[in-house]
Amino acid sequence: MSNGKMIEARGLTQTFHTGRGKxxxxxxxxxxxxxxxxxxxVVGFLGPNGAGKTTTLRMLVTLLRPTAGTATVAGYDVVRExxxxxxxxxxxxxxxxxxxxxxxxxxxxxxxxLYGMSRTEAVAKGHELFDRLQLDGLWRRMPKNxxxxxKRRLDIAMGLIHxxxxxxxxxxxxxxxxxxxxxxxxxxxxxxxxxGMTVFLTTHYLDEADALADRILIxxxxxIVASDTADNLKANVxxxxxxxxxxxxxxxxxxxxxxxxxxxxxxxxxxxxxGRVARAGKAVPGLLRDLDAAxxxxxxxxVIRPSLDDVFLTLTGRSLRDADETxxxxxxxxxxxxxxxxxxx
Amino acid sequence: xxxxxxxxxVFRRQIRMNLRNPxxxxxxxxxxxxxxxxxxxxxxxLVDQFGTGTDNAYTFLVPGLLVQLGMFxxxxxxxxxxxxxxxxxxxxxxxxxxxxxxxxxxxLARDLLQLLVQALIxxxxxxxxxxxxxxxxxxxGIAITLLVGGACAAASNALALTTKSExxxxxxxxxxxxxxxxxxxxxxxxxxxADWLKRISDFMPFRYIVDAVRDVFAGDFGGGSVVWGTxxxxxxxxxxxxxxxxxxxxxxx
Numbered sequence: 001m002s003n004g005k006m007i008e009a010r011g012l013t014q015t016f017h018t019g020r021g022k023x024x025x026x027x028x029x030x031x032x033x034x035x036x037x038x039x040x041x042v043v044g045f046l047g048p049n050g051a052g053k054t055t056t057l058r059m060l061v062t063l064l065r066p067t068a069g070t071a072t073v074a075g076y077d078v079v080r081e082x083x084x085x086x087x088x089x090x091x092x093x094x095x096x097x098x099x100x101x102x103x104x105x106x107x108x109x110x111x112x113x114l115y116g117m118s119r120t121e122a123v124a125k126g127h128e129l130f131d132r133l134q135l136d137g138l139w140r141r142m143p144k145n146x147x148x149x150x151k152r153r154l155d156i157a158m159g160l161i162h163x164x165x166x167x168x169x170x171x172x173x174x175x176x177x178x179x180x181x182x183x184x185x186x187x188x189x190x191x192x193x194x195x196g197m198t199v200f201l202t203t204h205y206l207d208e209a210d211a212l213a214d215r216i217l218i219x220x221x222x223x224i225v226a227s228d229t230a231d232n233l234k235a236n237v238x239x240x241x242x243x244x245x246x247x248x249x250x251x252x253x254x255x256x257x258x259x260x261x262x263x264x265x266x267x268x269x270x271x272x273x274x275g276r277v278a279r280a281g282k283a284v285p286g287l288l289r290d291l292d293a294a295x296x297x298x299x300x301x302x303v304i305r306p307s308l309d310d311v312f313l314t315l316t317g318r319s320l321r322d323a324d325e326t327x328x329x330x331x332x333x334x335x336x337x338x339x340x341x342x343x344x345x
Numbered sequence: 346x347x348x349x350x351x352x353x354x355v356f357r358r359q360i361r362m363n364l365r366n367p368x369x370x371x372x373x374x375x376x377x378x379x380x381x382x383x384x385x386x387x388x389x390x391l392v393d394q395f396g397t398g399t400d401n402a403y404t405f406l407v408p409g410l411l412v413q414l415g416m417f418x419x420x421x422x423x424x425x426x427x428x429x430x431x432x433x434x435x436x437x438x439x440x441x442x443x444x445x446x447x448x449x450x451x452x453l454a455r456d457l458l459q460l461l462v463q464a465l466i467x468x469x470x471x472x473x474x475x476x477x478x479x480x481x482x483x484x485x486g487i488a489i490t491l492l493v494g495g496a497c498a499a500a501s502n503a504l505a506l507t508t509k510s511e512x513x514x515x516x517x518x519x520x521x522x523x524x525x526x527x528x529x530x531x532x533x534x535x536x537x538x539a540d541w542l543k544r545i546s547d548f549m550p551f552r553y554i555v556d557a558v559r560d561v562f563a564g565d566f567g568g569g570s571v572v573w574g575t576x577x578x579x580x581x582x583x584x585x586x587x588x589x590x591x592x593x594x595x596x597x598x
Contacts, residue, residue, distance in 0.1 A: 061440055086442045097437035099429055102362055113354045114441040116347075158437060 006166050006198040007037035007060060011069035014055050029055045031222035032069065037200060039165075042192050044213030045202040046308070052222040053202040054094070054170060060200070061091045061168055074166050087115065090159030090167040094174060096151065097158045098143045104154050105130070105139035108161055115162035122161065129157040133187055149180030153187065160191075167191060169201040173208060181208075188212055206308035216308070218315060225315045234306045239263070240280035241304040242287070244273045247297040255298075258290050271299070280305075348450075351443040355451025363455060373418045374463040377410040378470060384532065385474060395534045399563045403476035407468060408486055408558035409531035412551065414463055415494035416525065420518050422456045422498040423505030430509060449502060449593045456498035457491055464490055482561035489558050492578040493551070499582075499589035506592050529555045550577040 014030040030052040037043050047053045058064040060073055062082040071078045074088035098107040105126060112122030130136055133153040143151050152172060159167055172188065173181045189212065191197040203209050209216050210230045218226040218233075226233055234240075242263070246255045255273045260266045262283050263275030277283050280303045291298065313319045363369065381403070388402035399405050429435055438448050464487050468476070478486075501518075508514055528535070528542075529551040535543055546552045557574020560566070 063436065063439060083442045086440055089440070091437075091440045093433050093436055095431070095433035095436070097433045099362065099432055099434050101365065102358070106358070106361060110354055110358045111437065111441065114351060114438060114443040116442070155433075 004039045005036060005072075006039050006041070007035060007071070007073050007200065009033055009035045009056075009060070009069065009071040012056065012059055012066050012071050013068040014052075014059060014064065015067045028222050030059070033219070033222075033224055035217060035224060035227070037198060039198055040192065040196055042188075042199040042212055042214050043201070044209030044216045045200065045219065046204065046206070046209045046216055046312075047202075047219035048204060051219045053204075053219055056219065057168055057170055057200075057202055061089060062086055087162070088164055088166060090162070090164040092152075092155045092159040092167070092169045092172060094171040096143070097155050098151075100144035101142055103140050104135070104143060104146070107143075108154075108157055111158050112161040117162060125161055125163070126157070129160055132190070133157050134183075147180065148176050149183060152176065152180075152184055156187065164197070166198040166200065169199065171202055171204070173203070173205070185211055206312075210308055218312065220312075220316050226311070230308065233308065233311045235279050239276040239278040240306060242275055242277045242280050242284065243300075243302040243304065244291075244298055245300040245302075246271050246273060247299050251296045254294050255291060255296050258287060258294065258296070261290075262287060348444050348447050351447035352451045352454065354443075355438075355448055356454040359452055359455035360458070363459065370459055370462055373421075373459070374414065374466050376417070377414045377463075377467050380410055380413075380532070381406065381467065381470060381474060394537070396536055399559075401475065401477055403471050403474050404478050404562055405534075405559065406532075407471040407476050407478075408562045409529075409555050410467060411464055411486060411490045412493055412529070412555050412558055413526065413531050414467060415460060415490040416497050416551065417522065418460055418463060419456055419494040419496075419498035420501045420522065422452070423501035423503075423514060424511060426452065426502050426505040427509060427511055427514070430506065435506070445593045446590045449499070449589050452502060453495055453498050453589075457495055460491060460494040460498075461487070476562075478562040479564035482564050482566070485561045485566075486558040489554060489561075489575060489578050492582045493554055496578070496581040496585040499585035503585070503589040503592040525549065525551050528552060531555055550581060553577050 012030060012033040012035075013028070016027045016029055017024050018027055019025055033052070033056055045053055045057070055064065059066045060071055060078060062073075062078050062085050065079060073085045076082075076084040076088065078085055097111070098104065105123075108126040108129070109119065109122040112125060113119060117125070127139070130139060133156060135150060135153055135157065138146065138150060138154075143154060146154065156167075156169070156172075159169075169188065173184050176184065185208070188199065188201070191199055199212075201208075201212065214229065216226070216228065216230050216233060217224055242259065244255050244259065246252050249271075252268060252271065252273060256266055256268055259273055259275045259277075263277045266273065266275040268274075284301070284303060288298075288301070309319055385402055385406050388406055392402045392405050393400040395405065426435070435448070439445065468483060468487070501514075504514060504517065508517070528546040528549040530536075530546065535546040535552060538546070553570060553573040554577055555574070556570040557572075557578075560568050560570050560574075565571070
């Protein structure tokens with residue numbers, strides 16, 4: 001990309017209609033999303049269920065035509081140049097991509113051939129991906145006989161068979177056990193580190209976005225409510241919690257005053273003095289010098305960084321968990337898996 | 346060229362999965378074979394009263410069973426598509442640059458190959474039971490059967506991708522198939538029925554197709570029924586293909 005932009009969306013909108021006749025109501029699943037992703041960036045797309053994550057993603061990967069707005073992916077328009085977009089991107093959907101009763105290797109090779117690769121090319125690339133994704137020895141195994149983690153890695157192999165420069169991962173670790181999850185994170189990190197890929201991943205796990213992404217986009221009720229690095233989001237929103245444990249009773253007041261000079265919300269509880277401090281990593285060394293100079297001895301100091309849950313709470317007034325519970329996903333139409341979306345245009 | 350290549354990738358993938366479970370091909374042909382073996386003998390003393398120009402029960406029965414095989418067998422093709430859709434296969438194929446019609450046509454080619462194998466088994470067995478027909482007629486009859494089968498398979502795939510639910514598919518197929526079966530003269534000719542029944546069956550395209558296959562098996566290529574039957578088969582095939590490809594091409598199917 002000449003301008004270094006992999007994804008550029010402006011006013012991207014998806015409106016579904018539910019019900020029939022007079023009872024028909026419009027659901028704005030995605031209500032005007034602007035987003036930019038630079039080449040080589042790893043972006044986490046975060047939001048509660050039904051916030052519009054998957055719908056946005058499906059528009060970007062050409063599976064769903066936007067109701068309004070535009071999007072350019074890998075330099076091509078998602079509506080007018082959808083075939084070129086498809087050629088340039090890999091997509092790993094959250095439901096999977098392979099038939100449970102087919103051999104893994106066959107599925108990967110056939111998939112590559114649908115991208116126009118020759119059988120030889122697809123076989124070679126498939127074996128390379130199986131090695132890299134720790135799937136060696138599973139070429140002739142059926143997905144129904146694989147573990148959850150192996151299946152997800154197979155889906156990633158499917159998405160990478162044609163060597164795309166941009167890959168979309170939709171909730172890549174949902175339903176995996178912690179070990180498989182940590183393992184998959186390593187592989188996702190490798191995509192950029194070793195292959196210079198741009199990665200766009202949706203998740204509703206805060207720690208996942210925090211661990212993998214350079215930048216986090218938060219979507220709520222169909223609009224982007226924040227876009228920044230995890231660190232900045234946390235710093236801007238609430239600051240870190242600094243917890244000082246003071247050795248002696250008489251020093252509590254001194255410690256409180258010192259902490260109050262860099263924090264406007266100091267609380268005292270026994271020997272503990274706590275306060276929210278913006279960018280505590282920078283402020284704490286000075287604070288420690290001050291306390292030392294004032295003769296305050298500390299038993300312990302703890303800096304607790306705000307979680308992305310705190311961020312979401314401050315941005316929307318709801319915690320992510322509550323949002324998950326109250327959300328009514330427009331995707332959940334009768335007779336369809338919740339991830340699917342059906343515009344009745 | 347690209348289209349053919351993509352179609353053949355889809356076709357070979359489907360065939361590979363079918364060959365892993367060859368039992369299904371035989372299970373599919375079981376029903377007509379049972380009719381042939383257990384119902385055919387009942388027709389032997391009756392067939393010359395039908396006035397269909399043949400006194401051979403099997404030359405009469407096999408054409409009907411062929412069309413039935415083409416309709417029923419192919420109508421169930423959509424169920425495997427729902428399975429694939431549920432596992433994300435269809436969506437994964439749709440994010441490739443492959444032509445979306447190729448995704449359908451590759452699958453139809455599998456259904457037709459399967460139907461051809463079943464048709465040959467049925468006709469072969471018919472010969473063993475006593476069927477005697479013109480070779481050209483049998484070939485043409487099987488060709489018409491494939492057209493009907495292609496139409497039903499395309500419709501079934503379209504229905505599958507529209508409903509995305511076996512629970513909806515199964516009753517719909519039942520509701521459609523029962524009147525088709527009863528009004529097409531597959532097991533007994535409509536000519537022996539009451540006039541009102543004959544009038545109703547005049548509106549059933551599959552009746553003309555059954556009549557056409559029956560006539561060509563008996564070596565009668567000149568009758569109007571051959572033209573009508575072949576015509577209907579072509580029309581149904583074209584309609585179903587149009588429906589199928591439009592569903593596969595639809596965004597978000």
